[in-house]
Amino acid sequence: MVTIGDVARAAGVSRSTVSYALSGKRAISDEVRARVERAVRELGYTPNAGARALATSQSKVIGLLARFLPDEFAPAMMQYIQGVSDTALEAGYDILLCSDPNGPRALKRITDSRMVDGVVLLNVAEDDDRLPVLRTAPQPGALVGLPADCTGVDVFDLDFEEAGRAMVEHLAALGHRELILVSQPEHVIERGGAYVWRLQDAALQAAAARGLALHAVFGPSTQPEIGRELHALLDAHPRATGLLLNNEAAAAALPTVLHERHLSAPADLSVVGRYSDEFARTFSLPFSSIESAPDRLGRMAVRQLVRRIERREPEGAPHVVRFVSPELVDRGSTAAPPPDPN
């Protein structure tokens, strides 16, 4: 392998001069710099990452801790990863991907060994067991997902409360009086998915404030169970004219259910979901939805993380908890409710 010493010899200068010529941290004469650059090119020199990390205590790598949950929708995970990865690349960082089911252990390993300059945690639970480890780590961390305790980390998440309100208010404004909200299954909450009730509570409050009826239920995240559940719900609440879905499986199953009931949106039923545009495209879903923007969240997390790593944030700058405002992507599945047959 070609080292900085080889370059130095080829250029007829010392190793430190090569280092300075390449980093620009000290003035080097044009003539010498040219010789160095030529030697670098001709020898095909690339600095050894380990040696550089050792000398600078900077690895230029960001750790990405993903959790592959069985009922997590894979493309969404993929979008987070892509957002993180692309943004890291722009900022000059590589991504160390950890999918170790034992999150705390993996996190401890990569931070203690100084493999990474910072860490992004995906799929953060209300009471995430990786957080205590992260707080004792010397590197900064950015989260995607809102935990109960945000001290010491930067946090990014969709504003699920606002999303819940927005869904209800959108349909309320169109004149709907009775709605159904299908959330993700309860076990998602139990493993820390607080966003489920964050959205649901806000929706219930907004409905109450406007005097709307809102039937909120947790639905399964598997097919065909969720299809049956949707049928049952529509049977149980025949006067409901709006359907809110905070449950990807429900959204994916709904077209079939509507077809089977000879209903169509928005003529018979107005529908608003909460999922990413990517998800909508994948399943060709024709329903308007609150964009969950996984790529954007990943991007924001990395941006902030890099700022902290490079101390462009003043040392000890207050940590950030930033909620992305939900945006409703209109796919034409909402309208005024049909006239009451009675």
Place this chain on the structure above:
Amino acid sequence: MVTIGDVARAAGVSRSTVSYALSGKRAISDEVRARVERAVRELGYTPNAGARALATSQSKVIGLLARFLPDEFAPAMMQYIQGVSDTALEAGYDILLCSDPNGPRALKRITDSRMVDGVVLLNVAEDDDRLPVLRTAPQPGALVGLPADCTGVDVFDLDFEEAGRAMVEHLAALGHRELILVSQPEHVIERGGAYVWRLQDAALQAAAARGLALHAVFGPSTQPEIGRELHALLDAHPRATGLLLNNEAAAAALPTVLHERHLSAPADLSVVGRYSDEFARTFSLPFSSIESAPDRLGRMAVRQLVRRIERREPEGAPHVVRFVSPELVDRGSTAAPPPDPN
């Protein structure tokens, strides 16, 4: 940060003794080893990855070069990544994920800088521009996907020829005489997806050998275009009783198309796809399919790569090109063709 020197001082021994006590590469008395281990525990010592990499020229990291193609199905990519990641973890390696659209540049960077001990290339094209770079790299590489030239690398892919034959023969054995094969769009071939015609050619040969009619077409990979194409195909070939799908979008669209035509599988039409079980579950697809086994391929690639990295393969051992035999997952969508109405 706590270094090996701190441990040495705490245990009252030299740094080298600590190193040997931890690696076991030389005999160390039980008493000293116990002292060292205690010091490690109490100080919370973790070796510095950069320093170790520098000293051993081994980073214990595997590079994963993914390509995010616009019409690539994200969950499949996710499954590759998971297979690679899990297997690497088992073998004691971490994953450096590169999604740089400029694959050759990214590959050169991570190999030349010695960040990685080896590399897995996903989504390898017939004439992949990353291969020349990989061949000049000092680290070994494993591919998922079959390029034209396999020299110097280990290659893993589904046996698409056998898959094409298996699909045809399965339906032939049931008595079908006229089939339709919908492949992925031609631009997939153009960007190097040779597996499309590998499967198609084999299917055509097998059909010819058995005297079956096989209508082979390339279908779009987008909704709703592929749905229309399926309708058109079924209109054009009313006597076809079997449908073969080497096109994920087509498989996802088929349930709706069948519903619209008041057809059902296998009563009216026998259907065999080529996609992963994960894909089938995601879309609740009721069609039997050739399992494309992305997780398995990722796993095999890493296994072989690690074997090479750790030189358990004798130096210069011949490189491997291994095809995974297709397995038909029976979801009950095939049967004998309906009696000819004539």
Place this chain on the structure above:
DNA sequence: ACTATGCTTCGAACCGGTTCGACGAAATGA
């Protein structure tokens, strides 16, 4: 003429591990 100044460059130390050769003490054998 002599010192101050600035510009380049060099040498050496350092980052935190691993590993080789050597050395002292204890065990073994003659």
Place this chain on the structure above:
DNA sequence: TCATTTCGTCGAACCGGTTCGAAGCATAGT
């Protein structure tokens, strides 16, 4: 009892970068 081997440990060198202090040299200032 002395030579030899074995065992356990240590010191030093090394991996390939970065960075600090200093030194050489030419130019400028007085």
